[in-house]
Amino acid sequence: MLLETTNLTKKFGGLTAVDDVNFGIEEGKINAIIGPNGAGKSTFFNLVSGYYPPTSGEVYFKGQDITHLSSNKIAKLGIARTFQTTNLFEKATVLDNVIVGHRLRTSSNLFDAVFRTPRLKREEQKCLNKAYEVLDFVDLTNYAHRVVENLTQEQKKRVAFALALATDPELVFLDEPAAGVNPDETDGLAIMMKKMVDHGITVCLIEHKMQMIMSIAEKIMVLNFGKKIAEGTPDDIMNHEDVIKAYLGGEQHAEVK
Ligand SMILES: Nc1ncnc2c1ncn2[C@@H]1O[C@H](COP(=O)(O)OP(=O)(O)OP(=O)(O)O)[C@@H](O)[C@H]1O
Numbered sequence: 060m061l062l063e064t065t066n067l068t069k070k071f072g073g074l075t076a077v078d079d080v081n082f083g084i085e086e087g088k089i090n091a092i093i094g095p096n097g098a099g100k101s102t103f104f105n106l107v108s109g110y111y112p113p114t115s116g117e118v119y120f121k122g123q124d125i126t127h128l129s130s131n132k133i134a135k136l137g138i139a140r141t142f143q144t145t146n147l148f149e150k151a152t153v154l155d156n157v158i159v160g161h162r163l164r165t166s167s168n169l170f171d172a173v174f175r176t177p178r179l180k181r182e183e184q185k186c187l188n189k190a191y192e193v194l195d196f197v198d199l200t201n202y203a204h205r206v207v208e209n210l211t212q213e214q215k216k217r218v219a220f221a222l223a224l225a226t227d228p229e230l231v232f233l234d235e236p237a238a239g240v241n242p243d244e245t246d247g248l249a250i251m252m253k254k255m256v257d258h259g260i261t262v263c264l265i266e267h268k269m270q271m272i273m274s275i276a277e278k279i280m281v282l283n284f285g286k287k288i289a290e291g292t293p294d295d296i297m298n299h300e301d302v303i304k305a306y307l308g309g310e311q312h313a314e315v316k
Pocket residue numbers: 071074075076094095096097098099100101102103
């Protein structure tokens with residue numbers, strides 16, 4: 060397993076948002092986390108990427124205990140993530156947005172910036188090269204100088220992918236990558252995720268679009284009220300009694316498109 064959680068739990072006051080979850084993310088695959096609204100998917104992402112400390116349990120990345128590392132340190136180990144509401148600088152260009160993503164990996168400090176040291180210049184060049192490399196990967200080279208607010212929703216999603224890829228991750232967490240895009244664009248984003256895997260990057264996504272998940276994911280975990288209720292291949296999940304109940308029972312419904 061590339062990343063593993065053991066008994067991972069997060070409580071917010073009296074509410075257990077993630078409840079004793081053991082899950083392994085398989086290397087070189089598209090892994091997915093599904094579940095009705097409020098099931099704990101985003102909280103799980105926030106725990107494994109260091110944005111929230113867990114109440115209990117552990118997170119291991121390549122065998123290393125990363126449970127109490129900051130999100131920055133986790134990013135530097137090779138884990139990247141995107142957010143549900145794409146947090147891009149709308150007034151900046153695509154290129155500038157991606158360069159900011161890459162700065163995370165570079166080491167120049169205020170001294171370098173003030174005195175424009177050779178190290179800073181080398182790093183700026185490296186950032187620029189990397190930004191163009193990832194924009195090429197997501198087919199946005201021709202949009203490098205466009206201001207983000209003028210892009211389509213799907214193009215913004217691809218900028219978010221580029222931002223994540225600019226940090227050279229081994230594992231990317233994608234939070235609802237296809238939310239708010241039309242079916243054709245959803246197919247394009249699915250192809251993009253397969254391309255990441257083909258380039259050796261392991262993918263783990265949260266998604267409500269069942270059709271897409273069932274066609275691309277190789278391993279799925281289902282959460283309901285914070286608990287893992289099923290895990291397996293799309294076939295295992297589609298036929299799992301508890302999953303069917305979770306989606307059809309009660310008042311909570313996932314958006315099935
Ligand atoms: N920071 C927080 N403080 C208090 N409660 C929270 C916090 N974050 C999430 N929760 C609660 O934890 C539960 C799980 O929420 P979470 O956002 O992880 O679910 P989700 O599966 O991602 O939902 P959705 O599909 O709607 O995005 C919900 O009941 C939510 O209200």
